[in-house]
Amino acid sequence: MKKKDLLSVREEELMNRLWEFGEALTSMEMAKRLEPEGWNHATLLKTVQSLSDAGYLMVSGLEKSAKTYARKLEPSITKEEYYGNVLMKRGINSDSLAELTAALLGVSKVKKKEKDAKVIARLEEVIAGLRSEAAEDE
Numbered sequence: 001m002k003k004k005d006l007l008s009v010r011e012e013e014l015m016n017r018l019w020e021f022g023e024a025l026t027s028m029e030m031a032k033r034l035e036p037e038g039w040n041h042a043t044l045l046k047t048v049q050s051l052s053d054a055g056y057l058m059v060s061g062l063e064k065s066a067k068t069y070a071r072k073l074e075p076s077i078t079k080e081e082y083y084g085n086v087l088m089k090r091g092i093n094s095d096s097l098a099e100l101t102a103a104l105l106g107v108s109k110v111k112k113k114e115k116d117a118k119v120i121a122r123l124e125e126v127i128a129g130l131r132s133e134a135a136e137d138e
Contacts, residue, residue, distance in 0.1 A: 004054045005089050007082075014039075014047050015056060019079040024060040024072035048073065056082075 007015060017034060018025070025033070027048050031041050051057045058076040062069040087093075092100060101119045102108040108115065 004056075006086060007051075007054075007056070010043070010047055011051055011056070014044070014051065015075060015082065016079070018057075018075050024074040026063055026065065026070040026072055028065065028070060
């Protein structure tokens, strides 16, 4: 099924929590973890079903629960992919990368030369980290 472009506030809130958890969970496990935050079981199940129907959650296993099996669900898209798609839908693309990075670094209002230096330094850090990860994978 085609993913929705934008999630509702509640769907986005649940996805953010699932990205933070970083592991596949059954709906019962989600309910236990999210109950202290005010999630009731019915709302959680509706939100999980909506996200599953929209393709944002995928089944990554089964867990025996009493006499039945429960699906273990996890996000089918990363947080960065989702928010990258949101930005593109709103007209922010790779041409805006330098200005977006400057805004994220909190330097969008400084002089251009200083801003550019900070953006370049941060991007070089990101590139070095990616190169290091790639070297470890080899």
